[in-house]
Amino acid sequence: MTLLDELSGFEFEAVMVEVFRHQGYRDVERAERIADEGRDVTMLDDGTVGDDSVSDGPPTAVVVECKHTDVVSRPVVQKTHSAAHTYQYDGPVRAAIATTGRFTEPAREYAERVHEDPQDVEFELIDGEDLIETGESIGLDLYNGTVEIVCEESIAPPTDRETLEGYLESAATDVANLDEWTVGATLTAVRFEPVLAAETAVDAKFETDVGVIHEVTDRERSVLDGHGEIARSSDDVAQLVDATREDRLSIDHQSLEGAYDRTDVERFAGDLGAYREWLVGDRQDRHETTVRYTGDNGVEYEQTCRPGPTDVSVESLDPVYLPHVAVATSLGEYEYELELYAAGGRTLIQDAEFRHCVHCEDDRMHVGSHPADASEDNDADREHAPTLTYCANCGAIACPEHTETERLVGEPVCTGCAVTGRFAGATKHFYDETNRETFAAAYAEMPIHRKIRENDGLVALLVLVVFIAGVTAIGVL
Secondary structure, X not given: OOOOOOOOHHHHHHHHHHHHHHHOOEEEEEOOOOOOOOOOEEEEEOOOOOOOOOOOOOOEEEEEEEEOOOEEOHHHHHHHHHHHHOOOOOOOEEEEEEEOOEEOXXXXXXXXXXXXXXXXXXXXXXXXXXXXXXXXXXXXXXXXXXXEEOOOEEEOOOOOHHHHHHHHHHHHOOEEOOOHHHOOOOEEEEEEEEEEEEEEEEEEEEEEOOEEEEEEEEEEEEEEEOXXXXXXXXXXXXXXXXXXXXXXXXXXXXXXXXXXXXXXEOOOOOOHHHHHHHHHHHHHHHHOEEEEEEOOOOOEEEEEEOOOHHHEEEEEEEEEEEEEEEEEEEEOOEEEEEEEEEEOOEEEEEEEHHHEOOOOOOEOOOOOEEEOOOOHHHHHHHHOOOOEEEOOOOOOEEOHHHEEEEOOOOOEEEOOOOXXXXXXXXXXXXXXXXXXXXXXXXXXXXXXXXXXXOOHHHHHHHHHHHHHHHHHHHHHO
């Protein structure tokens, strides 16, 4: 990929700011559009950029000129050399020029002569080819003028089908009349969803003539999904990503073929600049507040305090994929799907069709976030949840309002597939017409007292009548 010509010079500067930040430079700042004095970008190198050690002395200030042009000639190099010399900084300074094009030979000769002089500043020339190589080395795709994220790592998903079927079996244990061994995976899929683990800091102070009226000092870890939605550190998704931040693997479709029938990888919807803007704007919104204070004249004033963009720093943005797993099973006439984030040995269920009544879609069962080995608290929650029941006749999972007892065999049957018949004035449910006819034949041979017992309401009424009659007789005596 290359940086395309549609970019303006200012847009190219924004791209380079993100590249330098990703390389590990600190305090990367872009100059104003006017009066940049040959310094489009300034930043600090504390010795860790391209090195594993930290320098004992002060960080090196780096003055960068950005040129989105086909050719950079010697006068531009001379101007940047001068800008580095006049930069006000108590420490070492070096110069750099970044371009999407190439440098003329006189420009390279001048920069090399300056660089080799031990009494002068170090000088680095970065041409278009160097930019592409830099992007590849730090995992960025410089495409169409944006720092597009190229991520090959995912929080480790399950890599064997047995584990996926185990999720189904775990969900099946909460369904009455459903044996775990009857539940097998008919389809498995994983979608790698892009997220960024972010660390941000807010440091803002608001002052008036009477002094400081409001201060904000806050640090936060959060997760930003590929579409810009933010999950706080207290949210389930953020906790899952944070707990598994060290459990990574390279996305290798071949290694997943035995476990998954289908794999998909979503692209990051934004570039690094867009994600930073989302985070900064979010922190500004969250910390905006209105304060009241009393002035020196004794009058009470009201002021809205909103941190500025420079008060918010995005200290790290770590892109990674979060595995969204789907496992489906077929039971009779129905197919049920279990969707969950499964990463690093932990699970966070997003939707479980095992917990819905197929007839009224009532959410009847507790399903929560828990590791693969569910905690005692989760077990207790499920014990207090209303029970759904599996109908072996058609495969339905139904709530109590849609579940009856099959009269002939005494097993659960859902109202969706059952056939009914009236016996002793009561409605009875059967798997099919054959069972109904079999029971009807047996019913015809029953003595009257046995037939009456088919209607619980009628039996209760007769008992009540006999009781009242007995009480009345005793009173007469």
